[in-house]
Amino acid sequence: MRRRWRRRRIEGPPPALVTLVLGVLLAAAVIGLLQARLRPVVASLARAQTQNTMAAVLERTVADDLAQRGVSYGDLVTIQRDGEGAITALTCDMASLNLLRAELVSQVLDTLDDAGQSTVRVPLGSLFDSELLWARGPSIRAKVLAAGTVSAEFESEFSSAGVNQTMHRIWLDLSVPMTVLLPGGGVEAEVNTRLCVAETVIVGQVPETYLQLDGPPASG
Numbered sequence: 001m002r003r004r005w006r007r008r009r010i011e012g013p014p015p016a017l018v019t020l021v022l023g024v025l026l027a028a029a030v031i032g033l034l035q036a037r038l039r040p041v042v043a044s045l046a047r048a049q050t051q052n053t054m055a056a057v058l059e060r061t062v063a064d065d066l067a068q069r070g071v072s073y074g075d076l077v078t079i080q081r082d083g084e085g086a087i088t089a090l091t092c093d094m095a096s097l098n099l100l101r102a103e104l105v106s107q108v109l110d111t112l113d114d115a116g117q118s119t120v121r122v123p124l125g126s127l128f129d130s131e132l133l134w135a136r137g138p139s140i141r142a143k144v145l146a147a148g149t150v151s152a153e154f155e156s157e158f159s160s161a162g163v164n165q166t167m168h169r170i171w172l173d174l175s176v177p178m179t180v181l182l183p184g185g186g187v188e189a190e191v192n193t194r195l196c197v198a199e200t201v202i203v204g205q206v207p208e209t210y211l212q213l214d215g216p217p218a219s220g
Contacts (some may be wrong), residue, residue, distance in 0.1 A: 026159065034153055046180045047189040049145050054191040058174055061111045062195050071100065073198040076170060087204045090168075097154055097170075100197070105152050112146045112176070147188070149179035154197070158206065166206045171200040 076096055080089040153173050161167040172195050182185040 011149065043180070043182060043187045046182060047187055050180050050189045051210075054176065055154055055193040057111065058108060058176065058191065058193050059195055060176070061108055062172065065104060065107045066197065069100075071198060073168075073170070073200040076100075076198055077200075079166070079202065081204070085204065087202065087206060090206070096200060101118050101152050101154060101172070105150050108150050108152075108174065108176070112150075143181040144178055145181070146176060147179040151175045161201045166202045166205060167199065168202055168206075171195065172196045172197050178190075 003188060029090045076093055078093070079087060080091060080093040082088050151174070155171045155173060157169045159167045159169075174191075174193050174195070178189045178191055180189055
């Protein structure tokens with residue numbers, strides 16, 4: 001008796017499955033391409049949003065602390081005059097300035113700790129070069145956290161305030177490194193802000209040797 005051999009037909013995967021796989025691969029490729037092109041834009045916008053938001057937080061924290069302390073120009077600088085009223089020297093109380101700087105940095109650190117991970121939002125409309133879409137639409141949320149030490153340094157600035165008058169301001173420069181957590185990795189952002197700690201108008205000729213606020217920046 002002869003055996004009849006039948007060829008078995010080898011069937012491939014169903015067309016629907018092939019279409020599904022191709023669709024998934026195409027979608028993944030499109031998403032990857034969009035991420036590669038849009039991520040730099042999103043990172044730039046998130047960095048700018050972080051700098052603006054956190055700078056406002058730092059300014060409010062320092063301003064509130066200074067208001068509570070009632071710090072005045074006379075607490076930090078002494079103007080010395082001769083018998084005729086001419087200015088002979090401007091003396092800075094470096095001990096008071098260094099203490100104030102350390103306390104302000106400590107207050108900023110407490111504020112950052114209380115805030116934990118802050119959140120910034122980047123509206124999707126801002127990704128397009130259109131005034132109608134700017135700051136509109138759903139937002140991409142990004143977590144922001146402090147990534148290093150807070151540094152602070154005082155600077156002295158003199159400017160003309162009129163005839164025989166000089167405006168003297170003492171500025172506090174704050175710098176805080178931050179990390180913005182975005183899909184695909186973190187983005188570094190440094191928040192810098194400058195606040196006037198004290199100021200006064202000095203009547204009379206200011207000596208050539210101006211006040212110098214030297215000393216290492218406080219950090220935490």
